[in-house]
Amino acid sequence: MPLVRIDIRKHTDPEHIQLLGRIVYQAMRDAISIPEHDNFQVLTEHEGTRMVNDPQYLGIQRSDGQVFIQITLNEGRTTEQKKLLYKAIATSLNEQAEVRLEDVFISLVEVKRENWSFGNGIAQYAE
Numbered sequence: 001m002p003l004v005r006i007d008i009r010k011h012t013d014p015e016h017i018q019l020l021g022r023i024v025y026q027a028m029r030d031a032i033s034i035p036e037h038d039n040f041q042v043l044t045e046h047e048g049t050r051m052v053n054d055p056q057y058l059g060i061q062r063s064d065g066q067v068f069i070q071i072t073l074n075e076g077r078t079t080e081q082k083k084l085l086y087k088a089i090a091t092s093l094n095e096q097a098e099v100r101l102e103d104v105f106i107s108l109v110e111v112k113r114e115n116w117s118f119g120n121g122i123a124q125y126a127e
Contacts, residue, residue, distance in 0.1 A: 001116055001125070002028060002073040004041040009048050009064060017043045019097050024069060027088040032073075032081050053105070065103045067093065074125075075110035082108060 006020050021041045028034040053066045069089065077085075086106050093099040113125040 001038055001040070001118070002034060002071050004028075005044070005068075005070040005072075006041065007044050007046060007051065007068040009051055009066070010045045016097065017045055020067065020093065020099070023092045023096050024071075024089055027092050028071070028085065031085040031088040032077055060102050062102055063100060065100060066105060067099055067103055068105050068107075070107045070109060072109040072111060074113050077110075 004021070004024055006017065006024065008017055008020070011017065021043050025034070025039050025041070029036070048064065051066065051068070053062050055062045085108075089106060090101050090104040093104055094101050114123050116123065116125050118124050
């Protein structure tokens with residue numbers, strides 16, 4: 001059960017951030033086998049002064065089109081699976097939404113299964 005947060009600068013197309021969400025969900029399904037219907041996202045647009053990024057950190061030339069993606073998910077995936085996910089997200093965003101590869105910033109937050117409640121005050125994944 002991933003929870004995805006995507007943050008971008010306010011875009012001229014109001015549907016743009018929805019497209020990003022669909023792309024990230026499909027990349028997670030393809031790369032790390034997220035099940036169908038397991039789609040929970042918070043999509044947020046910000047004024048330009050509300051997002052900060054270093055335009056040259058690690059030698060990567062970033063632009064104002066920076067996309068921040070934070071995915072909270074169950075722990076246990078291998079480094080190779082994570083690399084595949086990063087690549088799938090960045091490539092798909094580039095090809096389908098014209099987001100520069102350099103502007104895709106992804107952070108994974110891994111949690112234990114018992115740290116989720118999907119509703120009703122119950123920890124559905126707790127053993």
